[in-house]
Amino acid sequence: MIFVKYKLIALDIDGTIRNTENPVSIRTIKIIKDLVELGVHIVIATGRTFKSAKNILDGIYGIKYIVPFQGAQVVDLKNGSIKWHSPLNPIMLNSALNELDDYSGFQIMVNCNGHVFVSDLTDEMVSYGNRNNLDIKYIDNLRDLALENPDRIVVLGDACKIQKLESHLQSKFKNYLYITRSLPYFCEILHPNSGKDKGLAWLCEKLKIKKSETIAFGNGYNDLQMIKWVEMGVAVKNSVPEIINVANKLAPSIENDGVASVLEEFMELGYFK
Structure with missing residues (x-):
């Protein structure tokens, strides 16, 4: 053989x-x-x-x-x-963030240029950064990263809500964005070629x-x-x-x-x- x-x-x-x-x-x-x-x-x-x-x-x-x-x-x-x-382009980033505006109870991060950006620097976000040795940076509006070649959007939340969010985003964006879960409480949004x-x-x-x-x-x-x-x-x-x-x-x-x-x-x- x-x-x-x-x-x-x-x-x-x-x-x-x-x-x-x-x-x-x-x-x-x-x-x-x-x-x-x-x-x-x-x-x-x-x-x-x-x-x-x-x-x-x-x-x-x-x-x-x-x-x-x-x-x-x-x-x-x-x-x-x-x-x-394969970064998110400006239209992709803004389209995803616009859709997420309709939801509450989630923490939203954007990975860009080696940093993690948030528009709400909560104690949970600080703790997450410390646990994972990540540089968490505050930015007033995540949309300001649109021209900076962001790697992905990460949404953190309750596992059941994240599963429903993933399903909704996959139905909404289909092949326009790559939507996945890495952990039960993480939903990630990336370029479809990622x-x-x-x-x-x-x-x-x-x-x-x-x-x-x-x-x-x-x-x-x-x-x-x-x-x-x-x-x-x-x-x-x-x-x-x-x-x-x-x-x-x-x-x-x-x-x-x-x-x-x-x-x-x-x-x-x-x-x-």
């Missing part, structure tokens, strides 16, 4: 290789190093900002690229240079890697398109049902080093060059 030789592995961070109780394990760090030394590209695809993701990846060998902001960018990890960017799958597609073209040579691991709603796009989509145990339903394989939980165990299995089967 001839096996595909996988050349690129995309890893989500939160809920996939770490969570609040379990940092990235030594076993995961080791298999990443072993694969990099075989010539495999390990790419981080995350909803986190570049700065936040970079802090978590400190000390992990061989990762060259991050796809942060739900796939709005592809960034060189070593020097922080943005290699690809998404982890879009960032990976651009990077694969740059690296001359075929779609058939890709693997991705994920667990959340925002991983859905990425898991569907790659050749081998792997859902970590306790993923949302939507991910499990489309994945090619189910990995053990984070607590049981799910990602590392699957990659070790694939290595033993000769799936890497």
Whole structure:
């Protein structure tokens, strides 16, 4: 039997290789190093900002690229240079903010130029910034960022209300905007050409890697398109049902080093060059 030789592995961070109780394990760090030394590209695809993701990846060998902001960018990890960017244009930003004006009870943030901007600097926002090592900045009107190439809008709120908001915005904007949830209480609004799958597609073209040579691991709603796009989509145990339903394989939980165990299995089967 001839096996595909996988050349690129995309890893989500939160809920996939770490969570609040379990940092990235030594076993995961080791298999990443072993694969990099075989010539495999390990790419981080995350909803986190570049700065936040970079802090978590400190000390992990061989990762060259991050796809942060739900796939709005592809960034060189070593020097922080943005290699690809799909920001919201002014009409998109204003259309989304106008729609959100009809809602109350939500916190709204805009990621732009490495900062997080809010027009209501609440204690919750300050605490969120401190927990995630983010620079939270106050701006009187978020629409003033329209010409600054904003990465995304993030809406925070009650999980049930966020789910309803996501459904409404997807129905309202259809393919005009990319709407997703990273966590049950986060709804994110991006350019339709954003998404982890879009960032990976651009990077694969740059690296001359075929779609058939890709693997991705994920667990959340925002991983859905990425898991569907790659050749081998792997859902970590306790993923949302939507991910499990489309994945090619189910990995053990984070607590049981799910990602590392699957990659070790694939290595033993000769799936890497």
